[in-house]
Amino acid sequence: MTTPRAARTAALIAAAKSKSARKTADAEQAIRRLLTRGERITFQAVQREAGVSHAFLYNHPELRPRIERLRAEATPPAGTDTTRADPENTLVRVLGRQITDLKKQHRTEVLALRDALEQAHGENLELRRRLDRTGAATSRVPSIDEPS
Template sequence: MTPMPEHLRRAARTRTQEAENQARTALAELVKAGKLISFTAVARQAGVSTDFLYRSPELRKQIERHRAKGGSASALPAEPSGDSSTSAAVRALSARLTRQQQAHREEVARLRKALEIAQGENLELRRSLARYEVD
């Protein structure tokens, strides 16, 4: 596997940094407004996924700390449904990817068979042409 070019790595780091900044700003706004803190609330406010928040150790700690301060925020029913909808989306995308992979495998097999036939015909035509050529 070839390594990712530096300009793409920089762009990915920049995107991640911007998303982290958006999440921090959203968390601060929710805290300032006195709203209950949850991963789902922060994700919605910041425009990022809950998965992104869970995978970012620093953001995760901050959200969990604020959520624990709020007490009832940790018992929000919205968070499990946010996770299940994320999981449902992942499952749907995985199923779609599996179907596409199977379709591609079938197409590759069909094309390989067609190529074998074409190569066989090509070989047969070259042999018959060689019989008629004069040296």
């Protein structure tokens, strides 16, 4: 015959085991989701994704070694370039390259416009000189610099 205290203790133990099993299942699913998305497996990422505590993950006899193994597998060896795998860094590099290209294009276009402006000023000056030489004193048009 069980006493009421033993029954309560057994119920509490069963509830704790059930809760632990749910948390374990949640952590396992979180690890699978993180792997599917290609994210790094860390205790913090699993904790955030599964909604469990760090202590639960660190104290779990099966989850802790698994997370440590997955974290070690995903960590690149020392001296490797980690910026290549980071999409934000890739985007920054691409946009930086586009800015550099646009600056070059802008400089080229500005130089072309300056050359065209110099040529137009030269043609304008030559036309004024021809006009002055042909005796256009009677039909002279005042220039912009001269008062009318």
